[in-house]
Amino acid sequence: MQPQKRPARIGFLLAQLGAHAADLFTEQLREIGITSSEAGVIRILARTPGMTQRELATKSGATQSRVVVLIDGLERKGLALRTRSETDRRIQHLDLTDAGRALLPSLRRAAEAQEAALTDRLTPEQKNDLYELLSALSGGLDLDRDVHPGYRDNSRD
Numbered sequence: 001m002q003p004q005k006r007p008a009r010i011g012f013l014l015a016q017l018g019a020h021a022a023d024l025f026t027e028q029l030r031e032i033g034i035t036s037s038e039a040g041v042i043r044i045l046a047r048t049p050g051m052t053q054r055e056l057a058t059k060s061g062a063t064q065s066r067v068v069v070l071i072d073g074l075e076r077k078g079l080a081l082r083t084r085s086e087t088d089r090r091i092q093h094l095d096l097t098d099a100g101r102a103l104l105p106s107l108r109r110a111a112e113a114q115e116a117a118l119t120d121r122l123t124p125e126q127k128n129d130l131y132e133l134l135s136a137l138s139g140g141l142d143l144d145r146d147v148h149p150g151y152r153d154n155s156r157d
Contacts, residue, residue, distance in 0.1 A: 017118070024117050028110035032103065034077070039107050040148055041070050042100055045080060047146065050093045053082075060147055079103065 026036050034042070044059055045051065051059070057067045071094060074080035079100035085091035119127050138145065 021114060021118055024114045025110060028113050029107075032106050032110065034079075034103070035073075036148070037070055038074055038077075038079075039110075041074060042079065042096060042103060042107065044146065045094055045096050046101065046104055049095050052085075053092050053094060056094060059144075074100065 022036065025039075029036055029039055032039075040060065041056065044056060048055075048059075053064065053067050053071065056062075056071075057064050060067070062070070071080055071082060075082065077099075078097055080094060080096055082092040082094060085093060119130070122130065
């Protein structure tokens with residue numbers, strides 16, 4: 001017996017769930033006082049302290065001007081800082097402050113709350129299967145697991 005033909009809606013469903021997931025995460029972050037783009041930058045800087053603004057732009061897929069705006073905001077909030085290179089004054093290295101690093105557990109809890117809200121109707125086996133399938137799709141497209149395309153603009157912030 002042939003499987004029943006279903007409408008081609010995987011892309012739509014993924015986009016719909018992605019938008020919902022982004023909204024849930026934005027809600028969680030509002031309580032922390034940062035945007036999703038700022039959260040992404042904090043995560044990247046936590047993994048690669050001392051990277052340059054240019055490296056952050058490349059890693060995140062954001063324009064240089066977008067990175068400047070993001071780092072300006074994080075500096076105003078006391079979460080990140082720029083340090084001029086000792087060998088080339090044109091280069092700025094980026095690091096998290098102690099306050100920025102202190103946010104990492106809150107970001108983890110926000111991500112866990114988002115995931116729980118998205119998957120609470122699934123069994124543990126279904127959650128694992130979904131993760132494996134999404135990982136296969138993401139990996140097959142060479143997407144960076146640490147970089148969300150939303151870092152590129154501030155339309156969702």
